[in-house]
Amino acid sequence: MNSGDRRTVVCFPFIGDFVGGSHMSALGLIRNLPKSLFAPLVVLHDTEGPVAELFRREGVDFDTAPVLNRLERAGARNGAAALNVARTLPALVRYLRDKRVAIVHTNDGRAHLVWGLAARLAGSKHLWHHRGDSSSFGLRHIAPWLPNRLVAVSRFASPRPGLFSAAGKCSVVHSPFDVMKMVGFEREDARKDVIAAIGCSPETKLLGYVGTLVDRKRPILFVEALAALRRLEPNVEFTGLFLGNALNGLDDVARSRAEALGVSNRIHFLGFRYPGEPWIAGLDALLVTAVNEPLGRTLVEAMLLGTPVIATNSGGNPEVVKDGETGMLVRPDDPDEFAKACLKLFSNSAYYRHIVDMARSEARSRFSIERHVHAITAVYGDLLGTGDMRRADQVHAHTVTGHARGDSVRNR
Template identity: 85%
Template structure:
């Protein structure tokens, strides 16, 4: 609060050098926070990077961080990283005090530590929004003592109870999705756009991998699943599309693997596409090959858009998908299982339609922006002492 303004200032710091699902989820929250109660203060360490570009395109105002340090990726116990944090803290503490920030809401590992320490020193409350799995070093060793509250995107992502654990101060809150925006997407138009983009036959089955190409998401497995599909049913015409940027050369690795398996001519690297809804809606199936995924945004988006989902029975996926009802769950790291699931979808239109209709109804009920904002603002109220136990009860009223 500042200058007599009764609204609570909530600071959202981001590094800004990389776009992930956390940025899209945070964007939905920032845009929909009730302005009569909260003033979002978005801060970027990289004001020319992809996150800045995304926020500008979406009309989200932001400010440059008070330090030039972009908090480069480093091990949590790296001495250089510790020195960098120490040098950065004084400027961040002054910034939070000058802007009268009541809550610092962090959304990724680098921001959790640095801005969390700054919040503690500045007298601000700290909400750590955890989107990784429960085995991460930060969640196990730092979250128990640093943040005032913790929000996890799924039960799988939540800390496990123990003598030294953040479990007691953690709530599960689903990521937000613009349900009405999804309703407006025309699948036939979207499919036509995809077909035109890769110049393939209208009868081609379009299978998608949507997300950053990182090892945990198993982009190579996606290629191997397509190769298994070709081997099991040589007559089916299909195309595999990668939507997302790559880390550590995994796009080149995927290309090499595709060539080695004889499906190089069926793979298309589309890069990062925004908004993703227009592309996901054009797919015949979304393959979620990731393992230990806390709660993939694209999985829920596909359900809302009417695209059937085939996902690894791993991580938070089983918390979202009911096998055979709202999607298909297959054995992780098994390309043949993914291929067989694709063939089942292709050959049984009644089964496919049941999954699509059930998934869309379920996702609309569970993942709306309104439910997310309600749950997060209840946590804010609890942090500030304005909601008391009522706020905490509201959060827990929406379990997975």
């Protein structure tokens, strides 16, 4: 920024080296902040990995972090980790002051700690965007004192009230989605493309697991649900698609489980696909097997794209899905329940269409980028004590809506 630029600088640091829902949500916010009011500053610790590739592909400029400290995912909470953070603080503080950063908006656990401390020392405001569950160590033990404000993606993800709690400074703001962009996808064409890519017959039902393969998302349960479906109704032709990268070798574990259950020939491991919308639109159903998921992006994306959702009655899922109306909720960790829901969905075309139509309407009204930007900029205004920021954002919301409608035409 030049010295005459009066916009509020908001810093978005990212430490991780793989793309997740937090990056997609943050990207939607960064691209749609009112440019007359805010100057987003994206900072990456890994400038060659998939996160950097995502931002380059989307035309979003970024800085290289002034330090190499990335910490370790789920690393030990010990003195060595604290010393590692302390070692990098001076450089981060200087960076934030040099860039005249007013707000540091962090989006994952490691960034909360590393950049949150630096924000405090630099005199910047710190907004902690919480995308985990309410039992996480950081939310319970660090969030009550470190950030100035906290935003959670769902009520489930919000801190519980207590004597030492961040509940009093937390707001619930749902993740953003380009709801008009989803209008441009023809499901039949998308389905044909998926069938051609994996080489199956047109009659095959396409069931998807979309997201990183981590234990909380229960990828093994997805395999077991497919095996249950084959057992309950052997005449149904189906295949399962894993769309996402794996952590801790869970793809190999899933392959072994599929082999043991006799469904390895019905599963395709396709890795992370970007953009994901054509793949989700091509599915006959999305199976959200995750337990204690704060608010899954793919769940809402499927609803917008007209792909019916079968999800666990767990975490933030019930805040999005109304059972039997906008999707189906089943008992967690029960593969038979998923299989029975699939059979009910595929045996009743009227029920299938009802869920698709209701889900799309509900998702469009609740999860637009405009609503997300308005809510987040209101939090920014509270942090800085600038009420005018909110009024300007209300005007901007109408402008963004107009742009979004124009984009929908171009994307058709």
